Amino acid sequence: MISVVIGLLVNRYAKSMAAYIGAGRSVGTWLGIATMTGTELGLVTVMYNAEAGYKGGFASFHIGLIFGIMVLIIGLTGFIVAPLRRERVLTIPEYYEKRYNRTARILGGVILAIAGILNMGVFLSVGSKFLVGITGLNPDAMAVPIVMTVLLVIVLVYTVLGGMISVIITDFVQFVVLSFGVVITTLLAIGELGMDEIVKSVEANMENGFDPVAADSQFGVSYLTFTVMMGLMTCAVWPTMVSRALAMESDTAVKRQYTWSSISFAMRMVIPAFWGICAFVYIHHTVGSADGLMAEYFLDSGEGAKPDGAYAMPVFLGRILPIGLIGIITAAMIAAFMSTHDSYLLCWSSVLVQDVVAPIKGEMSTKDRISYTRVFIVLIGIFVWAWGLFYEGDDLIWDYLAATGAMYFTGAAVVLGGGLYWKRASSAGAIAGLICGASAVLGVEVIRGKINDVLGTQFNHAEFGLCSIGFSILAFVVFSLLIPDNPSPDHSALDADAISDNQLSEQTGD
Numbered sequence: 001m002i003s004v005v006i007g008l009l010v011n012r013y014a015k016s017m018a019a020y021i022g023a024g025r026s027v028g029t030w031l032g033i034a035t036m037t038g039t040e041l042g043l044v045t046v047m048y049n050a051e052a053g054y055k056g057g058f059a060s061f062h063i064g065l066i067f068g069i070m071v072l073i074i075g076l077t078g079f080i081v082a083p084l085r086r087e088r089v090l091t092i093p094e095y096y097e098k099r100y101n102r103t104a105r106i107l108g109g110v111i112l113a114i115a116g117i118l119n120m121g122v123f124l125s126v127g128s129k130f131l132v133g134i135t136g137l138n139p140d141a142m143a144v145p146i147v148m149t150v151l152l153v154i155v156l157v158y159t160v161l162g163g164m165i166s167v168i169i170t171d172f173v174q175f176v177v178l179s180f181g182v183v184i185t186t187l188l189a190i191g192e193l194g195m196d197e198i199v200k201s202v203e204a205n206m207e208n209g210f211d212p213v214a215a216d217s218q219f220g221v222s223y224l225t226f227t228v229m230m231g232l233m234t235c236a237v238w239p240t241m242v243s244r245a246l247a248m249e250s251d252t253a254v255k256r257q258y259t260w261s262s263i264s265f266a267m268r269m270v271i272p273a274f275w276g277i278c279a280f281v282y283i284h285h286t287v288g289s290a291d292g293l294m295a296e297y298f299l300d301s302g303e304g305a306k307p308d309g310a311y312a313m314p315v316f317l318g319r320i321l322p323i324g325l326i327g328i329i330t331a332a333m334i335a336a337f338m339s340t341h342d343s344y345l346l347c348w349s350s351v352l353v354q355d356v357v358a359p360i361k362g363e364m365s366t367k368d369r370i371s372y373t374r375v376f377i378v379l380i381g382i383f384v385w386a387w388g389l390f391y392e393g394d395d396l397i398w399d400y401l402a403a404t405g406a407m408y409f410t411g412a413a414v415v416l417g418g419g420l421y422w423k424r425a426s427s428a429g430a431i432a433g434l435i436c437g438a439s440a441v442l443g444v445e446v447i448r449g450k451i452n453d454v455l456g457t458q459f460n461h462a463e464f465g466l467c468s469i470g471f472s473i474l475a476f477v478v479f480s481l482l483i484p485d486n487p488s489p490d491h492s493a494l495d496a497d498a499i500s501d502n503q504l505s506e507q508t509g510d
Contacts, residue, residue, distance in 0.1 A: 041178060041268040042340025043127045043333045048397035049269045050313035053276025055396065056218035057202045057209025060273045063227055063398070068266025070231035075259030080236040080413075082251040083420045090246065092239060092412060093355035099419040100427040100485075102359050107431060108412070109355030111438050112239065115408035116348045117380055118387075118444075119401055123344070124148040125388030126310060126397055127337045133314030134330055148385055151334070155341040156381050181332030182271055184325065185317065189278040192320045201281040226462035229469055230402060233413035235265075238405070239351065240343045272313070279316035310397060349376035393445045395461065403443035403461040406468060411437020414472045418480070429480030436475040440468035 052060040074081060089095045093112060097105035128147040131137075190198075202209040208217035212224055235241060235258075245254045321329060353372045358364050364372075393400060411434040418425040418433070442448060443464030452459055 041182075041264070041336060042123075043130055043337035044123050044340055044397070044401075045268055046272040046275075046333065046336065047126045047130055047310060047313070048401060049272035050276035050279065051309045051396055052218075052398050053273030054280045054309045054312040055276075056212070056273075057206040057277055057280070058199075059208060059210055059212040059214075059217055059219060060276070061270050062212040062219070062224060064266045064269025064273065066224075066227050067231045067235065067269060068262050070228075070235045071258055071265045072262035073232070074236050075255050075257070075262060078251065078255045079232075080416055080420060081242060081245040081254050081258065084242065084416065085245055085248060085251040085254050091351050091354045092237065092242060092416065093351060095419070096355075096415065096430060097359065099425070100415075100430045104415070104427055104430045104434070105355050106359050108415070108434055109351050109359075111411065111434055112408050113348050113352050113356065115404055115438075115441070116239065116344065116351070117383060118407070118441075119404040120341075120344045120348075121384055121387035121391060121404075122397065122400060123337075123341060123388070124152060124384055125391075127151060128388075129310050130314040130333060130337075131330065133311045134318040134326060134333075136318055145389055148388060151337060151341075152381050152385050155338050155345065156378060178332045178336050181329045185321070185329055186271055186274065188320060188325075189275060189316075193278055193281055198278060198281050202277060205284065206280065220460075220462075222460065222466065223462045226402070226465045230406065230409070230465065233409045233469075234405060237409050237412045237416055239347045240340075243343070243347055275313045275316070276309075279312040282316050282319070283312060345377045345380055346373075348380055349373045352376050395445045399461050400445065402465065403440065403445070403448075406440035406443065406461075406465040407438050409437075410440050410465065410468045411435070411472045414469075414476045418476055422480075424480055424484065425476070426480040426483055426485045428483035428485075429476045429478075432479040433472045433476030437468055437472035439471060440465050443468075 049060070049064070052063065073079065084092075084095060087095055087098060089098060091109075093105045093108040096108045125148060128145075128151070131147050208214035211217055212219040213221050245257065248254045248257060317329060318326060350373050353369055353376060357372055358369065395403075414433045414437060415425075415430045418429065442451060443459075443461035445461070448459065448461060448464060451457075
């Protein structure tokens with residue numbers, strides 16, 4: 001309800017695309033840190049890290065530590081995000097047109113939107129599993145789709161009304177609520193099980209629960225290598241993060257934002273993974289199947305079915321938290337869910353309008369752009385609802401997100417980095433790099449499984465992702481050298497149909 005009220009109150013400030021998408025480029029350092037943490041510490045983040053901890057033990061901590069280090073490196077160097085902020089663009093594909101050509105912008109926008117929408121396709125179902133698990137609802141009834149529908153409607157209302165301004169404000173409110181919830185939950189989990197018991201249980205019952213590179217661990221060398229590459233690329237080019245950078249008041253503020261956010265970025269993954277480890281200890285070795293938890297929540301119908309680890313953490317919290325505190329933690333997690341959804345819905349819809357519809361259609365008024373953005377927000381929300389109901393896969397939630405996200409970030413990191421730091425980067429190279437980067441979608445389980453069946457191989461999503469990174473870099477460099485751009489075009493200005501710096505200055509008062 002608070003989020004809806006905020007959307008109504010700030011609606012009058014969202015009168016331009018710079019204000020609606022970029023919050024007027026006036027966000028300060030500390031608010032930027034809070035809103036970035038609020039967005040990236042979403043309920044889905046909590047769920048996929050908890051699942052990784054439940055299945056991989058303390059070895060899963062490597063994911064959070066790597067991402068924290070990558071954010072710190074980007075903050076200290078300003079890699080990609082600082083020079084991109086100086087370009088004064090509203091979206092990443094807008095830079096493609098500014099540096100390369102309109103074809104690169106449209107192609108980049110299409111790839112980004114498809115990858116992003118697929119990436120968030122499981123968000124609603126995952127978030128609903130949390131609510132079902134922690135409240136003890138029947139997972140086999142209509143609880144999940146009903147919860148999905150209610151959550152989606154709430155997010156759509158205030159995101160459509162207020163745009164990035166409402167997102168920034170609600171992210172801050174939700175960041176404060178969530179911070180208390182995370183601390184209290186962690187202390188209660190340790191108090192319930194005892195740290196010594198947690199460590200001993202993982203040692204005794206989880207093979208390679210401390211070594212992420214062991215050959216037979218949940219992860220492995222290729223997995224860790226891809227995580228390093230993914231950490232650097234996603235933290236530099238993932239749109240929901242970059243949208244925060246583009247909304248900052250200066251590129252110096254951007255660097256400070258990333259530097260200080262590195263701590264919260266590591267913790268946002270390590271702490272939920274620890275909750276997953278606690279859930280493993282509690283469910284398997286404290287109460288076990290005698291409590292009916294395994295049969296009720298973790299096993300599909302049929303003997304020998306694999307457990308659904310996504311339910312582990314919420315069921316654990318539902319059993320150890322006092323009744324009153326369950327309400328507080330649930331509210332904090334719903335806030336986290338909203339924080340992620342509002343940013344993603346606004347991001348992908350704005351990309352479709354700014355980088356696909358507008359370049360194709362030509363001149364569009366600010367009012368039309370905002371109207372189209374609101375329509376796309378609703379359409380994307382409906383798709384995410386349907387995809388969450390019907391998609392089924394056995395991969396970890398994190399693996400699905402990595403594979404779908406790699407469809408975008410592999411090519412985007414190469415094309416953005418090349419455009420910002422290499423003078424010989426060309427439009428042909430950009431297009432080739434984007435197309436080859438999109439090949440990472442082959443790592444999604446439903447596609448990867450068919451490829452492995454045909455070839456008789458056992459490639460995982462990380463190996464597909466590493467190959468796509470290599471192909472994208474190679475294609476970008478080769479085509480840039482073979483087909484250079486003509487020296488005459490001025491890459492420092494957008495084409496007539498795109499929003500110019502002068503137009504943005506008029507809209508924002510800069």
